[in-house]
Amino acid sequence: MAKKKKEEKVEMKTGFVCPECGCHIFLEDPVRGERVCARCGLVLEEEMVDLSQEWRAFDEEQKMRRARTGAPLTATKHDKGLTTEIGKTGEIFKVAPEKRAQYQRLAKWQKRLVESKDRNLSFALSELQRLVSYLGLPRQVHEEVARRYEKAVDKGLVRGRSMESVIASLVYAVCREMGSPRTLEEIEKASGVDKREIGRTYRYIARQLGMKILPASAEDYIPRFTSMLGLSDKVQARAIQILKKAKKCMVTSGKGPKGVAAAAVYIAAVLEGEKKTQREIAEVVGVTEVTIRNRFKELVEKLGISDEIERKIRELEERR
DNA sequence: AAGACGAAAGTGGTTGA
DNA sequence: TCAACAACTTTCGTCTT
Numbered sequence: 001m002a003k004k005k006k007e008e009k010v011e012m013k014t015g016f017v018c019p020e021c022g023c024h025i026f027l028e029d030p031v032r033g034e035r036v037c038a039r040c041g042l043v044l045e046e047e048m049v050d051l052s053q054e055w056r057a058f059d060e061e062q063k064m065r066r067a068r069t070g071a072p073l074t075a076t077k078h079d080k081g082l083t084t085e086i087g088k089t090g091e092i093f094k095v096a097p098e099k100r101a102q103y104q105r106l107a108k109w110q111k112r113l114v115e116s117k118d119r120n121l122s123f124a125l126s127e128l129q130r131l132v133s134y135l136g137l138p139r140q141v142h143e144e145v146a147r148r149y150e151k152a153v154d155k156g157l158v159r160g161r162s163m164e165s166v167i168a169s170l171v172y173a174v175c176r177e178m179g180s181p182r183t184l185e186e187i188e189k190a191s192g193v194d195k196r197e198i199g200r201t202y203r204y205i206a207r208q209l210g211m212k213i214l215p216a217s218a219e220d221y222i223p224r225f226t227s228m229l230g231l232s233d234k235v236q237a238r239a240i241q242i243l244k245k246a247k248k249c250m251v252t253s254g255k256g257p258k259g260v261a262a263a264a265v266y267i268a269a270v271l272e273g274e275k276k277t278q279r280e281i282a283e284v285v286g287v288t289e290v291t292i293r294n295r296f297k298e299l300v301e302k303l304g305i306s307d308e309i310e311r312k313i314r315e316l317e318e319r320r
Numbered sequence: 321a322a323g324a325c326g327a328a329a330g331t332g333g334t335t336g337a
Numbered sequence: 338t339c340a341a342c343a344a345c346t347t348t349c350g351t352c353t354t
Contacts, residue, residue: 329348
């Protein structure tokens with residue numbers, strides 16, 4: 001019984017001072033909606049609104065089910081997840097008869113305004129949805145692409161270009177900015193848009209939207225390439241370490257980042273005793289073996305690790 | 321036979337006049 | 338608009354294991 005009392009009346013220290021007795025400790029009674037001085041019983045506030053939930057939940061699932069607030073606003077739905085419509089059937093009879101004509105005009109106009117832009121947008125966003133799930137992209141990327149696509153539409157940049165290519169190039173751009181770039185080939189495969197088209201659109205859109213167009217860095221490709229090849233974290237760390245050194249020696253400038261990344265992975269795999277063939281790496285990275293060889297040679301030369309490499313290769317052959 | 325190597329010719333894109 | 342150019346690809350022959 002005493003326990004129940006305590007649950008009902010919560011002792012609160014507030015900034016208030018009781019005008020009757022000078023005490024500053026109050027009891028809150030959520031059932032009656034009162035705030036009461038703990039010493040003299042003066043009622044300080046009546047008819048307080050209880051802002052807490054009136055329901056209880058015992059686990060996460062219940063909490064989700066009982067919460068009545070909706071999904072957060074999102075740019076990935078063409079109307080940000082909210083749909084407002086004038087003139088749903090039935091509504092019209094709540095309007096005074098003399099205003100009905102005006103009401104219907106309003107409904108018609110809203111429909112036209114919203115639909116012309118949004119029809120385009122909702123098509124584009126479902127294409128984006130497809131790409132995102134195909135490529136397994138994080139939510140952040142999804143949101144950001146959606147935001148920028150809307151910007152592009154507002155600026156009239158989509159006119160004369162297919163929205164698939166615009167979406168694809170925005171995905172390309174945002175992935176790169178977020179530090180986990182996809183190759184043009186991957187996006188080509190996922191979207192069905194020619195990679196040259198994606199590249200061209202990318203450059204155009206980037207310039208028009210004032211996005212900075214810094215070249216993709218080889219390091220950012222490493223984690224994905226190593227995991228696609230089933231290589232360990234050690235190889236990944238080693239490859240990144242190699243690239244950091246390489247950057248200082250200016251070996252990488254002007255070269256395609258994919259080729260440099262591929263060579264670094266190759267070297268790292270050899271040094272960590274998890275050697276892959278050049279062909280295997282070329283396959284997943286999307287460059288030829290020749291390019292890997294060229295970058296490989298340059299890296300080994302400039303970093304002065306040819307001895308180390310040769311020793312390791314001989315070691316690996318002996319083990320067989 | 322498989323993998324690494326490299327020479328030679330071809331391709332697509334950038335740059336500068 | 339055109340030619341020069343660098344990076345990259347394709348193709349192919351050679352060498353090693």
